Amino acid sequence: MSIHAGTGAEQRIVDDRDVSVEAFVVEKADYYTPIFELLQRGKLPRWHMNIWGLLLPWFWAAMRGTWIMFWIALALDVLAIVCLMQVVKFSPLLAEAQANAADNVTLIARYSGWIQSFGTVGVIALIAGRLWMGSSANRFYYGQYTRWRTDKGVANGVNMRRVILAAVIIALVAPLTIYRASQQRLDERACLNQIRAGETVTALLAQHGVSDVAELLPKLSARADDLAAEKASLDAISDRTEAQNTRRSGIRKELRGAERDLSTAEDFVAISRRDRFDCWFIDDFPTVARIDPPEDVVYRSVPDEEAIAAGDEDATKVIRIVKDPVEGRVVNIFTYSSESIDKSINYLRANFAGIFDAITHVLRQSLIRVEVAFMQTPWPVVSFLFIALSWAFTGKGTTIFVASSLAFLAVFELWQVAMQTMALVVVATAICILVGLPVGIWMAKNKVARVITEPILDVMQTIPSLSYLVPAVAFFGISQPPAVIATVIFAIPPMVKLTALGIRQVPESTKEAALAFGSSERQLLRKVELPMAIPSIMAGLNQTIMLALSMATISAFIGAEGLGALVTASLGDAQAGKGLLAGLAIALVAMMIDRILKGIRASFSRI
Amino acid sequence: MSEAVVEIDGVWKVFGERAKDAMDAIRTRGLSKADVLDEFGAVVGVKDASFRVGEGEIFCLMGLSGSGKSTLVRHINRLIEPSAGTIRVLGDDIGKMKPDALRAVRGTKIGMVFQNMALLPHRSVRDNIGFALELRGMDAYHRSKLADQALETVSLHGYGDRLPSELSGGMQQRVGLARALAADPEILLMDEPFSALDPLIRRNLQDEFLGLSANLKKTTVFITHDLDEAIRMGDHIGIMKDGEIVQIGTAEDIVTAPADDYVADFVAGISRLKLVSAAKIMVPLDKYQSKRGPLDMSQDHPVARPEDDLDTLVGLSTHSELPVLIKADGDTIVGVVDKNTLLRGLQGSAEE
Numbered sequence: 001m002s003i004h005a006g007t008g009a010e011q012r013i014v015d016d017r018d019v020s021v022e023a024f025v026v027e028k029a030d031y032y033t034p035i036f037e038l039l040q041r042g043k044l045p046r047w048h049m050n051i052w053g054l055l056l057p058w059f060w061a062a063m064r065g066t067w068i069m070f071w072i073a074l075a076l077d078v079l080a081i082v083c084l085m086q087v088v089k090f091s092p093l094l095a096e097a098q099a100n101a102a103d104n105v106t107l108i109a110r111y112s113g114w115i116q117s118f119g120t121v122g123v124i125a126l127i128a129g130r131l132w133m134g135s136s137a138n139r140f141y142y143g144q145y146t147r148w149r150t151d152k153g154v155a156n157g158v159n160m161r162r163v164i165l166a167a168v169i170i171a172l173v174a175p176l177t178i179y180r181a182s183q184q185r186l187d188e189r190a191c192l193n194q195i196r197a198g199e200t201v202t203a204l205l206a207q208h209g210v211s212d213v214a215e216l217l218p219k220l221s222a223r224a225d226d227l228a229a230e231k232a233s234l235d236a237i238s239d240r241t242e243a244q245n246t247r248r249s250g251i252r253k254e255l256r257g258a259e260r261d262l263s264t265a266e267d268f269v270a271i272s273r274r275d276r277f278d279c280w281f282i283d284d285f286p287t288v289a290r291i292d293p294p295e296d297v298v299y300r301s302v303p304d305e306e307a308i309a310a311g312d313e314d315a316t317k318v319i320r321i322v323k324d325p326v327e328g329r330v331v332n333i334f335t336y337s338s339e340s341i342d343k344s345i346n347y348l349r350a351n352f353a354g355i356f357d358a359i360t361h362v363l364r365q366s367l368i369r370v371e372v373a374f375m376q377t378p379w380p381v382v383s384f385l386f387i388a389l390s391w392a393f394t395g396k397g398t399t400i401f402v403a404s405s406l407a408f409l410a411v412f413e414l415w416q417v418a419m420q421t422m423a424l425v426v427v428a429t430a431i432c433i434l435v436g437l438p439v440g441i442w443m444a445k446n447k448v449a450r451v452i453t454e455p456i457l458d459v460m461q462t463i464p465s466l467s468y469l470v471p472a473v474a475f476f477g478i479s480q481p482p483a484v485i486a487t488v489i490f491a492i493p494p495m496v497k498l499t500a501l502g503i504r505q506v507p508e509s510t511k512e513a514a515l516a517f518g519s520s521e522r523q524l525l526r527k528v529e530l531p532m533a534i535p536s537i538m539a540g541l542n543q544t545i546m547l548a549l550s551m552a553t554i555s556a557f558i559g560a561e562g563l564g565a566l567v568t569a570s571l572g573d574a575q576a577g578k579g580l581l582a583g584l585a586i587a588l589v590a591m592m593i594d595r596i597l598k599g600i601r602a603s604f605s606r607i
Numbered sequence: 608m609s610e611a612v613v614e615i616d617g618v619w620k621v622f623g624e625r626a627k628d629a630m631d632a633i634r635t636r637g638l639s640k641a642d643v644l645d646e647f648g649a650v651v652g653v654k655d656a657s658f659r660v661g662e663g664e665i666f667c668l669m670g671l672s673g674s675g676k677s678t679l680v681r682h683i684n685r686l687i688e689p690s691a692g693t694i695r696v697l698g699d700d701i702g703k704m705k706p707d708a709l710r711a712v713r714g715t716k717i718g719m720v721f722q723n724m725a726l727l728p729h730r731s732v733r734d735n736i737g738f739a740l741e742l743r744g745m746d747a748y749h750r751s752k753l754a755d756q757a758l759e760t761v762s763l764h765g766y767g768d769r770l771p772s773e774l775s776g777g778m779q780q781r782v783g784l785a786r787a788l789a790a791d792p793e794i795l796l797m798d799e800p801f802s803a804l805d806p807l808i809r810r811n812l813q814d815e816f817l818g819l820s821a822n823l824k825k826t827t828v829f830i831t832h833d834l835d836e837a838i839r840m841g842d843h844i845g846i847m848k849d850g851e852i853v854q855i856g857t858a859e860d861i862v863t864a865p866a867d868d869y870v871a872d873f874v875a876g877i878s879r880l881k882l883v884s885a886a887k888i889m890v891p892l893d894k895y896q897s898k899r900g901p902l903d904m905s906q907d908h909p910v911a912r913p914e915d916d917l918d919t920l921v922g923l924s925t926h927s928e929l930p931v932l933i934k935a936d937g938d939t940i941v942g943v944v945d946k947n948t949l950l951r952g953l954q955g956s957a958e959e
Contacts (some may be wrong), residue, residue: 510726512721519715520706531727
């Protein structure tokens, strides 16, 4: 790098990163310089081979730092070997089937077919892959060269450290994959049985006070023998006393237990190293921990006798009922956590019933009001309002569309149900605005808030709605109120995100100008940021309404009424026609609202 | 210079997360800009800047982009907090003001014009101009009256109900100017107001602003990266380089006596015709006579005054073969300018 002092006021730093290929390839410049030149001119023939790329593509690519090619070469070779491994896997099966050829005609045909096709694909993948690598190596390398010229971070030259890294990658990826390809699918229960056997043996070791399985086995077999002998002697007695009979059935039970322990221990010893390996590495992720389940507690709200006696008639109290644990039940981490969550929901529900009931009440009341507004307003009035809105804000075409959609709802007698859906959407949207707007503003203004809110919003947007319908029911009962909650969770993220985006998009210079004329933070928000964010906020509102409508179907699963209920009912009764018509009605409602809102948005965004 | 309206004294601005530490290090250890960047990852935006602007004066801050001139001017209304130094506006220390008082000063005493106009796109031109008044809580009636007055001042009468997007760039900047003038502030801060406009409109607006300024007598700090503009507009010019003010003076001072090579480089291409006065290049009468022999006073010498610029002298000498006599008050001849002196003066090498 050198500094050329310009004659003008500015100084320029000139980078010596060179035009010459040599600085890039470092080694074998004589080979690459003419090749790169040919590539630049578009004259390098496709059949031209880089011999290293042909023979050891991943080694060459790693050494030169051409990582894209390294991964492609590795993938191609592993793919080819995996195909060839299928031949290895099926050949013994074929031989086994051929031992009894008459009975296994279909099996033989199937196995030989597989062996043949996998073999062919494997060989072709290996040869064609290598040829392609050989002829593409120089092209990849040239691509890397052009990137390197503008970006110092791109690898250049020859570096053996990269080869070591590549070797580690290959060692991690290739052997296990290839080994897995050569094996039959593991028995699903095999691994669980292994774990259980291990647990039993651990318990037995503790019980018998020995530290090694080798010592345990003779003890177990001796005990089984003792019990068998005692049983035999009891069996031999022809007229047994009452006590002897009791003893005999007791021994029978013990003997069964002892034999089971013995066989489990023997099984455990018999598990081969390879089976253990298979269970740990090539099947499902191994179960790492099996723990005691959480305490089985139920919280129940019961009448509080003392308080009732004291005069408070509706008094309740929460009691805690602990159930006896199931003997020997151990669970994995997933089950432990899910049961703990169940318990906490139960706890919250029992202890804070008042709060949840109050929320449910407010939701239900507001829903009833809005439903009344939609359903008891005479249909000519509602349709007139819709048509008038679309006439005022959109064009003729949209108005015709809105009118025909309304006609569809009316003629198919879906009017009342559609209005129920509308009521749900309106209430949910109102909550979304009331909550989403302030949160969005907060998120735009505060970095900490952004860091906290963003992942929560992402979860809200992506978590399957069916998975939070259950807790919603637990807290808010069934029918409309939990449906509103579920809808709000699903539909609020765009409102929040687009409000924040709109506010953050206000140019710094505009805000600076407002400040320069003496604006306070509040005035800045009210007179500059919010008005300028309105197009974005309206886009968020639009999306929120669309999401709320799509949620209307799902929330029918927890008893929300409306068009969604028709869809879910038709799902239960396998009535395709009913479901399709109701679905179409939802789509039409959504499109009507969307078109009208778009018109309103357009009239806002004159700026 | 009368009493200073804007007075900036030893202002430093250091940007970066560890700006405070960096500032302390600069104070105690006298680190250079490069050291500060190395050690604290902090950038020195303004380095020990001081200047005063008198009442009704136009002070031009001139420098290339990145020289810290926009940063410096934002200290005057405290859009940027200084790392060190004091800023006095109309005698009050702006750094010590409470938020309310500061807002009041911004709203009533200081108007600002921005390079990119920064108009509010959702408001009409009139509402944009009345913005500062609205923030102060003035009612709509008075606001629109004042806004219309301001519109008239910038010759945009009748455009009040348009949206800014409906106006051309030059018109938008007039609106920006009107917005700054509407609250009738004592001080105008102009941050490269005309840089984004095309040359013809720029010149037009420069002239208009000069006219306005002559009438309104607003104390102005004018930022530009264009030396021609600085010379046209500024009573005084401050030249900035890498956050430092390298020279302050009148246009003539700077052109005839640049402080360093950097400034000299800048002024090299500037036409001296309108800048340099006869007093700067004339040869004193006795010196002239001792060299060239006595002047024949009977002949009809062209006559000029010491403050006349080179342009005038060129005009005079094209009509006569004789050297120009420079006469001060009371008709005493103080100097002589012959053709050689004039040509040298134009070229910029006054001494022989």
